Amino acid sequence: MEYVAAIDQGTSSSRCLVFDLQGRIVSLSQKEHEQIFPRPGWVEHDPREILRNVIEVVHGALDTGGLTVRDLVAVGIANQRETTVVWDPRTGEPVHNAIVWQDTRTDALCRKLGAEHGQDRFRDRCGLPLATYFSGPKVSWLLDSAPGLRRRAEEGELLFGTMDSWLVWNLTGRHVTDVTNASRTMLMNLETLDWDDTLLDAIGVPRAMLPAIQPSSQIYGEAGGSLGGVPIAAALGDQQAALFGQTCFSAGEAKCTYGTGSFLLLNTGNRPVLSGHGLITTVGSKIGEAPATYALEGSIAVTGALVQWFRDKVGLIGSASEVETLARTVDDNGGIYFVPAFSGLFAPHWRGDARGVIAGLTGYVTKGHLARAVLEATAWQTREVVDAMNADSGIAMTSLKADGGMTANNLLMQFLADVLGVPVVRPNVAETVSLGAAYAAGLAVGFWPDVESLRANWHKAAEWVPKMDQAERDRGYRKWKKAVQRTLDWVDDDD
Amino acid sequence: MPKPIQSIERASAILRLLSGRTRRLSLAEVAGELGLPKGTVYGIMRTLLSVGFVEQDPESGKYRIGAALLHLGSSYLDGNELRTRALNWADWLAARTNESVRLGTLHDGHVLLVHHVFRPDNSPQVLEVGSLLPMHATAMGKVLLAYHPYLTEELGNGSLQRFTSCTITDPKLLAIELEQVQEQGWAASLEELIDGETSLAAPIRDRQGVAVGAIAISGPTERLCDDAQPRNELVSYVREGARTISRDLGAVPW
Numbered sequence: 001m002e003y004v005a006a007i008d009q010g011t012s013s014s015r016c017l018v019f020d021l022q023g024r025i026v027s028l029s030q031k032e033h034e035q036i037f038p039r040p041g042w043v044e045h046d047p048r049e050i051l052r053n054v055i056e057v058v059h060g061a062l063d064t065g066g067l068t069v070r071d072l073v074a075v076g077i078a079n080q081r082e083t084t085v086v087w088d089p090r091t092g093e094p095v096h097n098a099i100v101w102q103d104t105r106t107d108a109l110c111r112k113l114g115a116e117h118g119q120d121r122f123r124d125r126c127g128l129p130l131a132t133y134f135s136g137p138k139v140s141w142l143l144d145s146a147p148g149l150r151r152r153a154e155e156g157e158l159l160f161g162t163m164d165s166w167l168v169w170n171l172t173g174r175h176v177t178d179v180t181n182a183s184r185t186m187l188m189n190l191e192t193l194d195w196d197d198t199l200l201d202a203i204g205v206p207r208a209m210l211p212a213i214q215p216s217s218q219i220y221g222e223a224g225g226s227l228g229g230v231p232i233a234a235a236l237g238d239q240q241a242a243l244f245g246q247t248c249f250s251a252g253e254a255k256c257t258y259g260t261g262s263f264l265l266l267n268t269g270n271r272p273v274l275s276g277h278g279l280i281t282t283v284g285s286k287i288g289e290a291p292a293t294y295a296l297e298g299s300i301a302v303t304g305a306l307v308q309w310f311r312d313k314v315g316l317i318g319s320a321s322e323v324e325t326l327a328r329t330v331d332d333n334g335g336i337y338f339v340p341a342f343s344g345l346f347a348p349h350w351r352g353d354a355r356g357v358i359a360g361l362t363g364y365v366t367k368g369h370l371a372r373a374v375l376e377a378t379a380w381q382t383r384e385v386v387d388a389m390n391a392d393s394g395i396a397m398t399s400l401k402a403d404g405g406m407t408a409n410n411l412l413m414q415f416l417a418d419v420l421g422v423p424v425v426r427p428n429v430a431e432t433v434s435l436g437a438a439y440a441a442g443l444a445v446g447f448w449p450d451v452e453s454l455r456a457n458w459h460k461a462a463e464w465v466p467k468m469d470q471a472e473r474d475r476g477y478r479k480w481k482k483a484v485q486r487t488l489d490w491v492d493d494d495d
Numbered sequence: 496m497p498k499p500i501q502s503i504e505r506a507s508a509i510l511r512l513l514s515g516r517t518r519r520l521s522l523a524e525v526a527g528e529l530g531l532p533k534g535t536v537y538g539i540m541r542t543l544l545s546v547g548f549v550e551q552d553p554e555s556g557k558y559r560i561g562a563a564l565l566h567l568g569s570s571y572l573d574g575n576e577l578r579t580r581a582l583n584w585a586d587w588l589a590a591r592t593n594e595s596v597r598l599g600t601l602h603d604g605h606v607l608l609v610h611h612v613f614r615p616d617n618s619p620q621v622l623e624v625g626s627l628l629p630m631h632a633t634a635m636g637k638v639l640l641a642y643h644p645y646l647t648e649e650l651g652n653g654s655l656q657r658f659t660s661c662t663i664t665d666p667k668l669l670a671i672e673l674e675q676v677q678e679q680g681w682a683a684s685l686e687e688l689i690d691g692e693t694s695l696a697a698p699i700r701d702r703q704g705v706a707v708g709a710i711a712i713s714g715p716t717e718r719l720c721d722d723a724q725p726r727n728e729l730v731s732y733v734r735e736g737a738r739t740i741s742r743d744l745g746a747v748p749w
Contacts, residue, residue, distance in 0.1 A: 024590045026585055321579040408579040410624050428586050428615050459615035461586055462622055 002073045004442040005230075006434035007054055009079040009098065009163050010280040011260045014053040016061040017434040018072075021447070023457035025429065027067070029060030036097060041343065044097035047085045048453040050163070051170050058227060071232055073224065076234030076441030078241035078433045079163035081184045083096035083139040084432060086149070087166070089175070091157050095149060099138045102301065104368040105345050107171075107352050113202065114136070119350060122199060127183070127190045127272060127281025129350050132343070135162060136186035140204040159381065164344070171232055172221030177211040178235040179292060181474035183283040190211065190272045190281060193292060215286040216240070216376065217440040234243070234440035236285060239263040240432045243295060244285050245436030246401050246427060247458045249451045254389070254397065256382060258406035259306045261346075264298040264385045273310025274454045277388035285450070287443060293336040296392060298347040298385025300341040303378040304406050309342070310374050314408050321392060325410045326371035334369030336360040337483035338377045345487065348388040355490040375409065379416040380480040386420055399423045401433040418468035419476065444478070504533065505598035513549060519557035552659055554676075557600065557632070574600050577708050581740045582600070584626050585710065588736035592729055594719070595620065595711040596701070596736075599635040601643065602627065604650075606636045608710070622660045625743035629688070631655045631669055632662050635694035637682035641673040642698050642706035661686045681734055683725045686716055693719040697737035702745030710737050 004027060008015040014031035031053045052337045055201040058075070062068060082101035099105070114121050114130040121130060128134055134270060143150040152158045161169060163182070165177045171177050182188040182195075187205055188197035194208055200256045214220065219231045236244065239257060243265045245404040251269030265284065272294045284295035306318050317323050339345075341354035358373065382400075390396050399422050407413060407426045417424040429435050444450045508529055513520060520528075526536040540558060543549040547718070550561040581598055589596045589612040598610035605627040614621040630636030631650060640646055647670060655664045663669045676682040681697045688694075696711035712733055719729055 022590070028583065089567055156497075159741070189614040265730060319576055319579075320571055320572075324575040325573050405579070408582045409575070410578070414707050428612070430582055459590070460617050460620075461589065461612045461615070461621070463613070464622060 001071065001354070002447065003065075003067065003071050004438040004447055005058060005072050005075045006437040006441070007058065007075060007077045007167070008165060008431075008434045008437065009050060009054055009077065010433075011021065011080045011083075011102070014050060014057050015434065016054075016057040017431055017438070018061050018067065019442075020229065020440045021219060023429060023435060023439070023454065025431065026059045027065030029057040029064055029176065031057050031060075041107075043100040043103045044143050045083065045100055046096045047087070047098045047166055050098070054144055054167060055194070055226060057143075060305060062201075070229055070390055072230050072448050074219075074231045074233040074438035074441040074445040075227070076236075076439075077164050077167055077232065078108075078236050078437035079167070079181070081162065081181060081237035081239065082133055082164055084135045084142065084144050084149060084160070085163065085166045086139065086158055086160050088152075089169075090157075092170070092396050097159060097427070098144050098166075099135055099142060100344055103138070103350065104132045106141050107140055109137045110352070111248075118261050122202070123191050123274065124283075125199060126186050127195055128186050128276065128488065129280065129290045130186075131346075131350055132352060133301075133346065134184055134186040136199065136203040136205055139185075139209075143176075143204070148208075154206040158209050159211070160205070160209045161211050162237075163239075168220050168489050169231055170236060171223040171225075171227065174221045175211045176214045178215055178237075179213055179286045180240040180283045181235065182213045182238045186238060188484070190283070190294070193283070194287075198275040200438065202351065214356045215288055217285070217287040217444045218433055221442055231341055231445055233439075233444035234437055238293070238439060239265055240282070240284055241434075241436030241440070242403060242432040243267065243436065244433030244439055245434070246403060247256040247455045248401070249293075249455070252393075252395065253401075253404060255432070257260055258303060258310075258378065258402060258404035261379060262300040262302070262303040262382065262404070262406075263371045264300075264382065264389060265295045266297075266389055266391075268294050268296055270294065271428065275388070275392045275394065277391045278350060278386050279385070279469045285440065285442065298388060300378075300385065301344070301346045302342050303381065304404075305342070306338070306340040306374050306377055307406075309340075310371070314373070317391045321408065323374060324409050327375055327411055330366065330368035330372055332369075333372045333376055334365045335362065336365055336373045336433075337380070337480050338370070338373040339480075339483050339487045340377055341487040344460070344485070344491075346363070347385050349484070349488075353489055353490055353491040354487040356489045357483060359480070359486050375412045376415060376419075378406065378412060379419045382416060383477060383480075389459075397422060399425055402426055406428070413464045415468070417464040417466045419467050419473055421468075422471060423466070424464045425460050426462040428461040430461075505529070506534070506543060509536065509539060509543065510548060513558060513560045518561045519552055519555065520610075521555075521557050523719050525558065547617065552641060554716070574607065577699070578610040580743055583612060584736050584739045584743075585610055586708065587739075588712060588732060589613070589615050591732045591736075592712050593716040594729075595713050597623070597635065597694075597713065598708055599633075599639070600708045601646070604630065604646070606630060606633055606639065609708070628690075628745065629647065629656060629658070632658050632688040633711070634682045634684040634686060634694040635711045637673060637676050637684065638696045638709040639700045640669075641682065642675035643675075645694045646674065658688050659686055659690050663687060681730055684722065684743065685720070685723070691716055693725065695725050695733050698741075699737050699744070700741045700746040707744070710740065715724060
């Protein structure tokens with residue numbers, strides 16, 4: 001038997017899943033890595049720890065499944081996006097910890113870049129608003145963080161990469177990135193799919209340090225070391241991988257993945273569509289020599305992370321799943337709304353000056369109501385991006401394909417269907433990020449003949465249908481919007 | 496070292512005695528087994544009752560281990576937690592067998608459905624999470640009964656509710672089947688709840704070996720059985736799924 005392995009290098013852990021020809025999970029292994037918080041708002045990872053973990057989980061998954069490296073026809077990578085690594089290719093050592101996508105240290109830099117031109121200064125070139133989320137400003141900050149780094153980067157002595165590049169360089173020795181990851185840097189032109197000199201100059205990133213932009217599905221090289229000989233045959237940003245894993249291959253198909261944050265992506269076909277409603281434009285995938293597929297994205301920074309915060313920092317629950325148990329001790333949210341603007345608000349607001357709010361508190365409120373509001377926050381935030389998506393595309397969504405770990409939360413999935421007013425469906429493989437990376441890698445080596453053959457693997461595993469009446473939905477949404485208003489304009493210049 | 500506290504030693508002995516028995520014990524039986532005066536045992540038992548470590552049957556007045564004690568440590572598993580931990584492997588089982596998958600836990604003498612994966616054929620199906628099923632007529636129920644023998648008493652001595660012509664309504668016959676279930680490690684419900692439908696279940700165990708839930712596939716008898724016997728291949732998939740989830744929960748492989 002032959003198999004494809006997917007490496008899902010995520011924000012909190014690295015995982016490896018092995019899939020068979022029918023797209024079924026054969027085995028799985030995962031390992032968490034340290035979240036480094038040097039200051040409020042700063043988030044870093046150790047790239048060396050991540051590399052070690054990635055190799056460990058690949059072997060872990062092979063061992064669990066009773067397989068060896070020789071049973072794999074290809075390995076695909078899906079990775080946390082925007083997280084930025086700069087390293088010295090002679091030593092292989094990073095010059096700084098990776099700066100994670102959630103990190104807000106480039107806030108001042110982004111405001112400076114937008115000063116005279118506004119937040120949408122580069123949107124027509126790269127599809128993105130100026131925000132701390134994206135890699136370009138992170139690279140620029142990093143190069144200015146210690147003397148000599150910028151000069152070494154200009155002379156080609158340092159390399160930049162997102163997590164995909166870092167892993168592929170270490171596994172195969174090639175300095176490449178895929179087009180979906182490149183589309184998150186603010187440095188790539190959406191039309192040419194190449195680095196854009198105007199963007200490089202404005203943001204301050206030397207071209208000499210950049211990887212070559214490649215298709216998402218293509219053999220980048222063969223892995224060395226303990227993975228000797230296996231082709232590394234795909235790389236995609238995790239959310240684009242999930243879009244692919246949900247087999248959203250045609251224009252008009254959409255999915256939302258519920259993890260640390262949540263990301264709704266809509267396939268818009270072979271043309272980039274610029275958003276008028278706070279969404280971002282991104283590359284969905286590029287399979288070999290076929291034209292790239294574009295997507296509109298609604299990015300929500302904090303969803304599962306709010307449940308983790310509730311577990312780790314508030315301590316009212318012992319595990320993430322217990323939030324549902326606690327929430328079910330009450331019948332409603334007791335009138336409270338929790339807007340988790342922990343690092344500002346992403347789509348559709350893009351407000352770095354927002355901070356979190358629990359609105360509507362009274363003496364009546366119990367911990368059960370709090371748990372309820374924690375879950376409902378994910379659903380209301382989804383409602384906001386679905387509304388923006390409907391407005392941009394001019395077509396109302398008729399059902400939502402959901403995936404990711406939070407789909408295990410039955411109360412949340414039902415509430416999501418209730419506030420969207422459309423059915424929510426979960427596919428048989430909830431691990432769509434890994435599945436998408438496996439699909440892209442398998443296509444590159446001919447394990448699967450074409451994308452149409454993959455559609456047959458998609459099956460509905462669960463469906464939640466709306467039960468809430470329209471008046472209640474409207475009243476809840478009105479309150480949510482009022483709560484969002486109360487998060488804005490919180491951060492002051494001297495904070 | 497300070498002297499052990501006698502009343503705690505005695506309370507522990509009572510708990511150990513109750514947890515080792517498949518049926519409830521009377522005050523006299525406990526006192527007799529431990530060689531203690533009934534008055535002493537009564538005092539300790541009142542305290543254990545008040546903290547929920549033992550439970551008393553209101554009709555017979557007999558005692559058994561209480562839910563609060565089961566919930567101590569990790570032998571108690573939240574149903575939502577179980578769903579989360581089982582998510583990938585329940586999907587896996589549905590994909591392998593092409594049948595719908597359900598996960599159940601014990602709840603008030605019933606099987607509570609905590610997870611449901613649709614049959615992977617994209618046909619219209621309705622999510623059944625949250626519904627309660629009878630213990631004696633379902634494969635999951637039989638598995639849970641077989642691994643929690645004290646529960647069989649709750650089914651009583653009278654005739655059990657009949658759902659189909661195949662439902663086992665005689666508690667004595669059920670007890671014989673449960674012994675077999677415990678021996679073989681899986682259970683079947685052959686059209687005992689719904690005419691024409693068979694289900695196959697195996698126990699999910701935690702690291703103490705306690706059966707915290709059961710996982711089952713269900714479907715038409717003609718797909719799940721050959722000559723009125725569950726197909727071996729499907730039974731082994733159900734058991735493998737249960738073992739994998741149990742391993743994730745920390746159970747020692749068996």
